[in-house]
Amino acid sequence: MKISRRTFLKTTVGAILASGLRPLSLLHALPEPKGQVREFRFSASPATVNLGLGRDFLAWTYNGQVPGPEIRVREGDIIRVVLKNFLPEDTTIHWHGVPVPNAMDGVPDVTQRAVAPGEIFIYEFEAQPAGSFIYHSHVNYQLDQGLYGALIIEPSHQKPLYDREYTLVLEDWVMRDGGGTAPTQRRPPMGMMGGMMRRRGGSSMPAGPLLEPLYDGYAVNGSVYPEIAPLEVGKGERVKLRILNASSATIYDLSLAGHPLRITHADGNPVRPVEIDMLRIGMGERYDVEFVANNPGSWLLTAREGGFGEGMLRVPVMYRGVTRKDPVSPVFHRGLRFVTYWDLQAHYPPDTSPLEPPKRLYPQTLSGGMHSPFWTINGQVYPNVEPLVVREDERVRIAYFNRSMMPHPMHLHGHFFKVVNPSLPQERWIWKDTIIVEPMQRLDIEFHADNPGNWFHHCHNLYHMEAGMANVVVYQP
Ligand SMILES: [Cu+2]
Known part of the structure; x- marks a missing residue:
């Protein structure tokens, strides 16, 4: 059944339409899929953004905002995204983590011809399975110029066991025109010149690709601390955080002052809940964590200084009714509880995988x-x-x-x-x-x-x- 839907989608949508054509007319002839069709219209275009610290700059955006609009659907829905390219170069969208049919995967020259300036491309696929995902451009350095957002697939039948939920999209930013491609200092490859030499300018080595920039802002949902609005919680509530690392080159070690975190999902998949004090999250990874709001006050969720996270990422968590202005930072002392991949266990192991040894x-x-x-x-x-x-x-x-x-x-x-x-x-x-x-x-x-x-x-x-x-x-x- 799944196969036939995949084949069906492959052959009917995803055609690149000439600019100006009304794409919906093409789809009217299609048989109605089982899930509800959720349609989103995305314009990839340059726009002025302000993440805080008083800096306006030109980024590349979906619908004029960074991150792009959150896509939130129910498991089994049909996600349809009509992408129109207003950028001066080719683009695509990749649905990071979602096992979509190949033709919908958004990798230029591997799964599709890139969408040229002025063209429209329609992505359509079933929202499956439930979990926290990221969507982003898969062309050149566009991810680091602002083309990314959250994709949340809610379970089709399962009441949430938490009182409140936040999506946190973690982003490393060069806060200048062009984002990650702006002429700015570059981080030399580790080991070269003892890792000490800084490189100026937008290029790296002669005839080589760009080196990663030294970022000058770490944003969450498009805001840099202290501009970011505090996550408000009520005493006694169980709070779920969907943490999505959409950064291009930053791994974070995160800790929330005053509260342990319970990992419940890794890359959207349920794990046996484990309580930790610090969470390492790499680019493209997602973790769902929960905490119980039983320690009233004003707190910070912070990335550790000196890790790969540079320590500048901060999110305030504030209890309702608390007026204290300065939030308390976590202390990154030895002995904080954290887990490796080998300490985590699958919670509801799907039994689709054959058990014979790998071929x-x-x-x-x-x-x-x-x-x-x-x-x-x-x-x-x-x-x-x-x-x-x-x-x-x-x-x-x-x-x-x-x-x-x-x-x-x-x-x-x-x-x-x-x-x-x-x-x-x-x-x-x-x-x-x-x-x-x-x-x-x-x-x-x-x-x-x-x-x-x-x-x-x-x-x-x-x-x-x-x-x-x-x-x-x-x-x-
Ligand atoms: Cu690498």
Whole structure:
């Protein structure tokens, strides 16, 4: 049933229409899908934004705002996004984490021809499964220029067990015209010149890709502290935070003063709840956490200084009726409770995955950066890479080995994968779609090849991806 819908969507929507055509007339002939159709109209266009600190600057936006509008639908709904490109260059939208049909995945030259200036493209797919996701452009550095937003799929039948919910989109910003591509200081590759040399200007090495910028603002939902409105909570409430890291090159270690956090979902997938004091979240990762508001006051959710999060990201949490002005910061002392991927367990393990050992093994060595402007997988720079060939219904293992001094949040399109954890039975291995491979770490994942097509697989540090750290999973007939 799922297959036929995929095939159906592939053949009927997604056509690039000439500018000015009314796209809806094309769709009137389609049979009514089962879920409710939720239509959104997105204009990708340059716009002046102000994230705080009194700086107006020109960013690239969906509908004139950063982040773009939150898409919130129910599981089983049909999401239809009519994208019109008002930018001076090609664009696409990728639905990060959602296993959409291949033609809807939004990767230029892999799943579609990019949407040229003035063109319209219609994305349409079933909202499945429930969870917290991100949408963003998959062209050039557009993610770091402002083209991203939250995509929330609510469960179809399940009453929320919390009293209040907030979506927090974490964003690293160059607050100048052009965002991440603005002429600004660049971070040299780790290890080069002892990591101390700063580089000015919009380019990096001669003939190389852009190096990541030194960011000058960390925003949450488009506002930099102290401009950001406090998250208001009531005493005794159970509060859910959907934390989405839409940053291009920043990993955060987050802690909320006065309250432990309970992790309930990793990349949208339920995990056995675990109480922690600090949460590490890489680019492209999402965590749902909860806390009980039982400690009235004015508090801060903060990223640790000196981590990869630079410590500048702050979100105030304020109890109703509390007037205290200065919020209390968390203290990042030793002994804070945190978890690794191997401490998490799947909560409702779906049993779709065959239990036989994987048919294919792909070792993926991550390296580069030190003496070259490129980042590589197995020494190869995208697009000059060998594909990861799979057949439908196979179980595939990817063995990462990070031979560099930088963390790489690796992301596989179109599939969730299990994180291999030898100390747990397979049905307890957690499901994710993005995973940080730490410096010099070895880490394995396995996925079930159940979504035919060509799927991008890459580091979610945008600057590593653009510098070559990507390849493609290809289904062989
Ligand atoms: Cu990377």
